[in-house]
Structures are given as C-alpha cells and as structure tokens.
Amino acid sequence: MITSAFETDLDKNLANYSALTPITFIERAASVYPERTATVHGDIRRSWAETYNRCKKLASALKQKGVNPGDAVSILAPNLAEHFEAHFAVPMCGAVLNSINIRLDSEAVAFILQHAESKVLITDREFSSVVKGAFELMDEKPFIIDIDDPYWTEGEFIGDIKYDDFLKQGDENFTPHHVNDEWNAITLNYTSGTTGNPKGVVYHHRGAYLNAISNSISWGMGQHPVYLWTLPMFHCNGWCFPWTIAAMAGVNVCLRHVRADHIFNAIKEEKVGFFCGAPIVLNMLNSADDELKAGIEHQVNVMTAGAAPPAAVIAGMEALGFSVTHVYGLTETYGPSVVCAWHDEWNDKTADEKARLKSRQGVRAPMLDGLMVADPTTMEPVPQDGETMGEIFMQGNLVMKGYLKNPETTEKAFEGGWFHSGDLAVWHADGYIEIKDRSKDIIISGGENISSIEVEDVLYRHPFIQEAAVVAKNNEKWGETPCAFVALKEGADCGITEKELIDFCREHMAHFKAPKDIVFGPLPKTSTGKIQKFLLRDRANGTKPQKS
CATH class of the missing domain: 3.40.50.12780 (ANL, N-terminal domain)
Known part of the structure; x- marks a missing residue:
C-alpha cells in the first residue's frame, strides 16, 4: 500500500477540523450582526x-x-x-x-x-x-x-x-x-x-449544513435576505431555510396562516424578497384580486416544488413580476436537492417557452453529489433523449441517514448505492430532468404510457380551472384511460361541459392522451396539501362520480 506524503503525519486536530453543523450559523449571525433583525411577528x-x-x-x-x-x-x-x-x-x-x-x-x-x-x-x-x-x-x-x-x-x-x-x-x-x-x-x-x-x-x-448553503447558492440569495415563512417549517424543516436564513443573517417574517391577503400584505409591508411555496400556493396568489397584487415595486423571488408545477402557473407568477425558481426533492433529501438552474440565453425566449423550461425539475443542486434517471431494475441510466422514461435516483450528502426503526425499508431505499425516489422522469439532452409521474400514477393505455402530469399541465392552461388531477380509469378495450378531476376557479362559468374540456385537451395534445372522463368538484388532499390520487383512483373505478 502506497501512502502519499500528503497523508503522512497530517492529521485532523482542533486547529484544522470541526464537524459541520448549522448551529454555527446562528452563533456567527449573533456575533457579526447582533443588532440586525432576525425575526418579525406582527409588531x-x-x-x-x-x-x-x-x-x-x-x-x-x-x-x-x-x-x-x-x-x-x-x-x-x-x-x-x-x-x-x-x-x-x-x-x-x-x-x-x-x-x-x-x-x-x-x-x-x-x-x-x-x-x-x-x-x-x-x-x-x-x-x-x-x-x-x-x-x-x-x-x-x-x-x-x-x-x-x-x-x-x-x-x-x-x-x-x-x-x-x-x-x-x-x-x-x-x-x-x-x-x-x-x-x-x-x-x-x-x-x-x-x-x-x-x-x-x-x-x-x-x-x-450543506443543504442550507446549497439553498443560498442555488437561489442567489446574498446577504440579509428578507424571507417570508409561507412554507411550513414542519415540511423538511422548512426545506432547511431556518438554517439558510441564519447563515445569511437574514430576516424571518413569520406567518401563522397561508392566505393570499396575508402574503401580499407582508410582501409590501416588510419588503419581502424571498418565499417558498407549493404550486397550490402559487395558484392561490395568481387567482387573488388585482387590488391585493398592486403596489409591489421590488423584486420578489419565489421557490416552488411539490407536485410538478404546470407551466401555466409559473407563467402566471412571472406575469406578476415574480421570479420563479423551480426545485425538486423529497423528505428523504432534505427538501430541494435538484434545481432548474437558469441560463442567460433563455432570457430571449417567449414567456410560454420560458415557463415550459422552468417547469422542468432541472439538475443537481450545488451540494448534491449524484443525480440520474435510470431503469429501476437494472440501474442503467436512460438515454438523454427527453423521451425514455426512468426513475430518479440521488446520491450523496443531501440524502437522509435512513428511516427511524425501519432497517428493511431503509435498505430497500438505498439499494444499489443510490436513493430510489419512486418518481418517473425523462432526461433531456442538456442534462435536465423532467418528472412525468410517480411510478404508481403512470397511465398505460393500449400499451402506451401516458403521463398524468402532462395531461394536468394542459388542463391548467384552461382559464376556468383552479386545480386538476388525472388518474387511470379501468377500460375494457384500452386497459386504462385518463380520468380527470377538476376544481373550477371561484366565479368561473359552471356551464362548462365535460365535452368542452375534453375537446380543449385534444386541441393541445395527442388525442389518445386526452382524458376520456371529466369529474367536477373539490379534490381530496393530504395534510401537506398534496392531492390524494389514490382516493381519486378509487372514485374513478369504484364509486359513481359526483359532478357539481
């Protein structure tokens, strides 16, 4: 065994090594910027x-x-x-x-x-x-x-x-x-x-520690950002932003309830420059009264993740003058570990083209070591052709220790030396990944794979639709066909018909991908605001659809 001279008698000691911990961020903020505001809650x-x-x-x-x-x-x-x-x-x-x-x-x-x-x-x-x-x-x-x-x-x-x-x-x-x-x-x-x-x-x-720093780098936050707490701190520790804001000696603007009026008022009163939120929050802000939206004269940056945000939702936020950064991650990856990093040459594209690019999940965040789209069985990376579907895998410091008291599930999640996300995506030629579905949500119709997210993206372009979810419905001829559940915007014309929405989808995508059934009404959600597709699948295949 050959030992490098650089490794001989050059050991870790108190002078040259300390364990990484985000506790040091608040120690530094307090010593360097003791009088700067850290938290705001009302007065x-x-x-x-x-x-x-x-x-x-x-x-x-x-x-x-x-x-x-x-x-x-x-x-x-x-x-x-x-x-x-x-x-x-x-x-x-x-x-x-x-x-x-x-x-x-x-x-x-x-x-x-x-x-x-x-x-x-x-x-x-x-x-x-x-x-x-x-x-x-x-x-x-x-x-x-x-x-x-x-x-x-x-x-x-x-x-x-x-x-x-x-x-x-x-x-x-x-x-x-x-x-x-x-x-x-x-x-x-x-x-x-x-x-x-x-x-x-x-x-x-x-x-x-690393994801906190990764957040600030990938978002270009700079010193002393004013951050509004729309994202729950219980969700992946607020995507590690409590530690990020301390590292950057920023301001934490607290928010008990996520409501459009509270958000817009806080942005204007506290000059908020950054906030995070799921697509459902962005959609709520898009749909707010124009009076609430008026009066924002500074740059506001939005980071979004969760269900893949439809391009129409991103376009709506950017039309308000907000700059949207799309990230992707899971509870198991400290929140955002993938970011849709922007390229200056994309600035000249149309608003729709830019929104479409931003709706992709992107590339690995600065502190993530490995990201690939691969065959879930062979673990072989798929071609970067934007068409071949595979599972998203992550590797490195932004992956959890494991599941508490659950060694079997932990071992399965780390099989092959990568974390298995369970999300299906394609890999584009520029190295950006784009989620097409959860593995359990893909629709196989007549042997063709249909991405429920792709169909939802089209539905969100319709001016009357507030929320949409697409699931597989059993079909004797095709095996499965897309069934769409939609909630209309408040005040929208309730006279819209199932046929009109199906025709709208057929105008914007291959006919076989368009939903064969439309169900109107509120969508069931988890405690974190995610649409419960398993309940919608049961309704599509077991109970009689209820229309409003």
Whole structure:
C-alpha cells in the first residue's frame, strides 16, 4: 500500500477540523450582526443577538429538564419565531428536533410522539384539541410547553408551562453542545403516510449544513435576505431555510396562516424578497384580486416544488413580476436537492417557452453529489433523449441517514448505492430532468404510457380551472384511460361541459392522451396539501362520480 506524503503525519486536530453543523450559523449571525433583525411577528421584532440568547436559554432549560443528547423534542406549531428558535435550541443541547405536521389528526400525532419517543412537546394552543386527543391514546406523555402567541387567542393552554416562562429557567450563557460527529442526527421528519403510518426520516448535521448553503447558492440569495415563512417549517424543516436564513443573517417574517391577503400584505409591508411555496400556493396568489397584487415595486423571488408545477402557473407568477425558481426533492433529501438552474440565453425566449423550461425539475443542486434517471431494475441510466422514461435516483450528502426503526425499508431505499425516489422522469439532452409521474400514477393505455402530469399541465392552461388531477380509469378495450378531476376557479362559468374540456385537451395534445372522463368538484388532499390520487383512483373505478 502506497501512502502519499500528503497523508503522512497530517492529521485532523482542533486547529484544522470541526464537524459541520448549522448551529454555527446562528452563533456567527449573533456575533457579526447582533443588532440586525432576525425575526418579525406582527409588531414583535427580535435581533440576532436576542434570538441567539433565547435559543441558548431554551437549550439550557431543556437540558435541566432532563433532555439528553439523542433524545427527541417535538414541536407542533405554525411558522412562529418560537418554531424558528427550536431549530437551533434543540440541537444545541444535543437533542433531535421533530417538527410535526400541524394538519395531522390526533391519531397520527400520537403515533409520531410514541414512535419518536419524544421527551418534550412544544405546542401552540391552536392545536390544543389535537394534542389532547393524541394524549388520550398514549400511556407515556411528553412534558408540554405552551407557546403564548399574543396574536392568537383561540384554543386553550394545556401544557405544564408557557414557553417564555420556560426560557426564564435557562441560562443565556449556556455553552451549546459540541457536535463531535457531523453524522449525528439533528432532526426527525415524518413522511405524510397517505396509505399507512408515516416513516420517520432522520437528518444529520452535515446534510442540514450543506443543504442550507446549497439553498443560498442555488437561489442567489446574498446577504440579509428578507424571507417570508409561507412554507411550513414542519415540511423538511422548512426545506432547511431556518438554517439558510441564519447563515445569511437574514430576516424571518413569520406567518401563522397561508392566505393570499396575508402574503401580499407582508410582501409590501416588510419588503419581502424571498418565499417558498407549493404550486397550490402559487395558484392561490395568481387567482387573488388585482387590488391585493398592486403596489409591489421590488423584486420578489419565489421557490416552488411539490407536485410538478404546470407551466401555466409559473407563467402566471412571472406575469406578476415574480421570479420563479423551480426545485425538486423529497423528505428523504432534505427538501430541494435538484434545481432548474437558469441560463442567460433563455432570457430571449417567449414567456410560454420560458415557463415550459422552468417547469422542468432541472439538475443537481450545488451540494448534491449524484443525480440520474435510470431503469429501476437494472440501474442503467436512460438515454438523454427527453423521451425514455426512468426513475430518479440521488446520491450523496443531501440524502437522509435512513428511516427511524425501519432497517428493511431503509435498505430497500438505498439499494444499489443510490436513493430510489419512486418518481418517473425523462432526461433531456442538456442534462435536465423532467418528472412525468410517480411510478404508481403512470397511465398505460393500449400499451402506451401516458403521463398524468402532462395531461394536468394542459388542463391548467384552461382559464376556468383552479386545480386538476388525472388518474387511470379501468377500460375494457384500452386497459386504462385518463380520468380527470377538476376544481373550477371561484366565479368561473359552471356551464362548462365535460365535452368542452375534453375537446380543449385534444386541441393541445395527442388525442389518445386526452382524458376520456371529466369529474367536477373539490379534490381530496393530504395534510401537506398534496392531492390524494389514490382516493381519486378509487372514485374513478369504484364509486359513481359526483359532478357539481
């Protein structure tokens, strides 16, 4: 074995190596920019120095309460400053933060608290009834800390102590837990679990650190961004943006409820430059009254992901003057790990052409090591011809540690040395990937593969359609045919017919891809706002469609 001279007697030591952890971001923000605003919630404004002190006091109080390194601390709360603080305070005492989806029911919350073995639950009284229901299903209950938000009075306090009183028990001179190994867990996030119990996805300090930096690079954020919290912090830890905003010493503008008027007002009042949201949020903003949209005179940047955003939705946002960046990822990849990186030569294209380019998922983010579209069986990459379908695979530091207490599922997800996303895509000649469907959602009609996303994209171009979802419907002749479920925009002409929509689709795509059936009405969604296609498949094939 040959040893390089560069590796001889040149070892890691305290002077030249430290484990990567996003805890260092808030330490730096507080020391370099102590007086700059860190969080905004109504009239409450806190500086980075004040926020850092609150985090240290929370970490200290948690440790005094018996929270040890490796223990789970859960939080069930909206996008408040306290939720942001927990992203630093909990790992500061060596514990693992578990941010729970605020839209879950009591049974799901009870499962998560028990599966995570949470020692403490920080919660907001808006969700007190859910927590009380969860506790009725549990034998061992965590210690409860109530957030007392002065701007919210509904619900009851059910905890052992209020958040600010708990902080008073802590020490602002507390020395944060030293992270010796960046592979240690930092957070625990649960998948939505639409067809069973959710899986616990474990993040490590290294991945959280790197994706936070990756966010700022891929979005070109610069120093001191003003960021609006439209994206839930419970969702992949807000796509790691709590740590990103600390790294860039920016401003966190808190938002309890995602409503068009609240968003537009915050953008204008706080001069928000950045926010994230699923396509459903963008669609809501597109459909808002013109009066709300008026008066924005600065650059606003939007990052979107989730279900593949239809080009029409992106075009609508850009027509408002918002710059849209499309990203892609999963809970298992710390949120966004793929970005539709923009090229200057695309600026001269038409608005429709630019929207179409932006609707592609893109290329690997700066900190993702590997991305490919490959045959799910052979793991051989598919041709970059924009036509051959394969599964998306990721590899590297932006992939989870694994699923908590679920080694079999973890091993299956990492089979072949790559993370299996379950999403089907094509690979274009320029290296950009474009999702065509989830593997379970592809429609096979007469031997031809039909992408439900492609059909949905066409439906979204119709001026009356607010939401659309396409699923496979059993057909004696063709095997399967596309069945579209659509929700019309408020105030839209309800006289529109099934035939008119089918004809519209046939005008914009191959006839065999157009839906054979249209069902009007609201679409069922998961607690994270994703359309529940499995319920729509059941309705298309089992129950009589109901039209409005």
